[in-house]
Amino acid sequence: MTDENVKRYCEPEALAEVFGCQIVNLDKIKYFIFDFGGVMVPSSNVLKNLLDLLNTDLKISIHYQDPLYKKLKRRLSAGILSSREFLVLLLDKYYYSKQNSVKQRALPEKKVNIDYYLELWFNMYCRFTHLSPKMEEIVHHLHNSRFRVVLLSNVYDIYAKGNNLRGFYDIFDETFLSNEIGLKKPDIEQYRYVLEKLSADPHECIFVDDKLKNLVP
Incomplete structure (x- = not known):
């Protein structure tokens, strides 16, 4: 193995502390x-920004450390849930359950326009990622x-x-x-x-x- 065939490759500092330097034979x-x-x-923080908007618009509080929220994110990433299903389940947990807990309401329950937030999510991602x-x-x-x-x-x-x-x-x-x-x-x-x-x-x-x-x- 000649020097020309070998590249000494160091990972970023944090990784190098664990693995050190590695010899890579490019051949x-x-x-x-x-x-x-x-x-x-x-x-990017597109999803977090979207959820912040949901919290503000709907006067709810989606907790980013909530085990259910983390579970839904994992299922979304693995393709088990679509983005639409992800939002529906989030709203069921944090919005509609809150609405249903109010025993007396002067007005009917407000329905959330899922399509609006899906389009907003998509447009935010396309705008801020390059x-x-x-x-x-x-x-x-x-x-x-x-x-x-x-x-x-x-x-x-x-x-x-x-x-x-x-x-x-x-x-x-x-x-x-x-x-x-x-x-x-x-x-x-x-x-x-x-x-x-x-x-x-x-x-x-x-x-x-x-x-x-x-x-x-």
Whole structure:
């Protein structure tokens, strides 16, 4: 193995403390696998902003640390729930249950326009997320170097729709989206699924993610 065939690769500081530096033989690498949010596009707080609007508009209090809320988010990311179903269940818990607990009301129960908030959610995501020009350039360089470039992303269906419509996924040879395959990082089964579909060995892949928990073997 010559120096030209070896790249000394150090993870970001937090990861290096756990794993140290790694020797990567680029002659054996066939696939570069990228996360999307936080890597290809900057991280955003779109969902939190939407829920803040719901809290204000409907005078409710959605608790971000509530176990039910966390469970619904996981199911949304895994494709078990659609974005519409996610909002419906949230409103059942935090809005309609509150309305039903009021024994005497002068006016009928106010119905929430789910379509309005779905459209708002979609438009907010499309407005505030943009593909990183630097990362797009890196992907093109990898293509030119004859590597296969793959996307592996935990994503909600409403975000995947926005990314597809804007052509963000077109730069990848293969895409694996959690909402479509029903598996999400850091579930080891998701990594096995991707390797099987690619007919790849782990040592033939470099995986890039912005979350430490998703990089731990």
